[in-house]
Amino acid sequence: MTFLVCVLGLAILPLVWPDPYMLSVVASAGIFIIAAISLNLLLGFTGQLSLGHVAFFGLGAYTTSLLSLGFDVTLWGMSEPLVVDPKPVWLSFVCGIVFAAVAGWLLGKLAFRVRGAYFVIVTISFAQVMRMVALNWVDLTEGPMALNGIPALTLWVPGEGVIDLVTKASTYWLVLAVGVLSYLLVAAIVHSRVGRAMIALRENEVLARSVGIRVTHYLGIATIFAAGIAGAAGGLYAHTVRIIDPDVFMFMFTIMMVIMVIVGGKGTLAGPVVGGLLFGLLPEVLRGVVSPEIQWMIYGVLMIAVLVFMPKGVVPSAGNLLRRYSARAGKTPAPLARRKTA
Template identity: 80%
Template sequence: MAGMNRFAFPACVLLLALLPLCWPDPYLLSVVASCGIFIVAAISLNLLLGYTGQLSLGHTAFFGIGAYTTALMSLGFDVTLPGLEQPLAVAPQPVWLSFAGGVLAAGLAGWLLGRLALRVRGAYFVIVTISFAQVMRMVALNWVDLTEGPMALNNIPAPTLWLPGQGVVELTTKAATYWLVLAVAAAAWLLVAALVRSRAGRAMIALRENETLARSVGIEVTRYLRLAAVVSAGIAGAAGCLYAHTVRIIDPDVFAFMFTITMVIMVIVGGKGTLAGPVAGGLIFGLLPEALRGTVAPEVQWMIYGALMIAVLCLMPRGIVPAAGSLLRRRRRPAAMAEAAAPAPPAPQAAAPATRGEAA
């Protein structure tokens, strides 16, 4: 079983990587790539919600910080700051350097929010995260000299890649965008998997289960919560960077509360606290609206979407992935019990020693 688990992830990634070759429909690839960006964001939220038990309803703040940071760095900007006589001018930077800057900025924001908010728990933490996201949205909306406000930042450069014999090429095709999103999603999944399987991850799970008991055995609660906040924010920032460089236009709506709700739905319906949960929930609830589009009226789409979500939560309260795992274990148990209860085959009898007469 361990060997199967070891090869399941690379096999899934390989199968997904073959999609543009087997089904090169540009619209399909665009939809799946957009869904993949929010799966990356859901993976980041799952680290905080699923493994430390802290619900963040302002997670879109880190998504937007990553998007705006990479966009501004790649486009360049000129802004006047209070206390400075000369305006601060930053020349356009390479895309991947801007991408790294967006991840770093989001991680730094997660660290600052962790220092401020992780001293509180429950509803207080939720209120702090929502307020933080709204503050970031108001900054993006009103700091017109830097962010262009509601007019949006456009013409954001596309990601680039060096290829042998071709030099630096822009990843503008739908297939190239899809592979880029798949690569970032796989890297985010591996990072979270390595973290939750480490000593720090076990400490985070202990905090989720019983924080008082974890403190009593010497686990540094604030330290591990802050680590989860920084890694979670950085991955969400990477999703925002992907969004900025693939859509190539952003406005303050990247801080919209609906984005956070989408992430929460993907995590909880898929199965919080599981590595595959955000992926399963993201694929189902990310692709479902597109599958229903053109089939039923828009208002009926939302009714089906909501009804399916309610049905999943009622029938599978722990999420799709844990329910599927329980079903597989129940199906294997009767076979294992039948095998254990089966009578053992009779042992072969040893040949009787020959008598003296028979020997003669």
């Protein structure tokens, strides 16, 4: 019920607050919230820290952009260039998700042979390789000159036909729809047998392995879904910003996702959403109040304070506080015994 109320409240936001700038800010934050939701599936529910998660975000963005624009490229060993005509935007978007998921599967097959710091190094290296490919394969990606003119996603409206989703309100609703679907998908996975196996691996991998849980199998499933959702976020980014360059693979984007998950509460469904709203909207709230230098100082102090006083994140801490308050409110003082009078 709470989830439906929150979704409804977010859905009517453009109607009650139609400011284009704020809708653009919230939509941009929403895209990275979707990416943080995908990272939470790995970091929060399997305990695997992927610092190369931005690679799937960038792969989704570049795949859907190239397919929707069309391209020609000469591959090694081919005498004639490979020519791909522009594809429908929604088909390109889905292909971006699938390509990112396949890349996640391949990385999982390689990276889950190691654990701990070695896994982190493998994921960071993968993201850096993807960035160098995007930067140097100029014939395909245009390199630092960027891919521009990326078409917007479309929607069929009765009576008006197919329209481009280019307005701030339509972009906001599109991001909200994909975000809700991503949230529900992760919730379905977490509450399934697969999700219980992931949580078991997070809590005690040795014990989980001893009772027959196939570690690599379930970690691979988590990576596939996490990569696919991150690819969807990257596709949204490409079709809303409509220009991308190799900076889409910036390491800072992964750090942003990690902060959203940690601050909101890793291993909780609502954690990345709450952390993403704090991380994405606070700078805009402070923008007109204090100077940019003071903004980032306040921002950093607040993040440190959250981690010090709420080490499990905002959502678990708020839940514990609410349960404590409810427990106290449910206790009624026992009636005082009346004194016996002679």
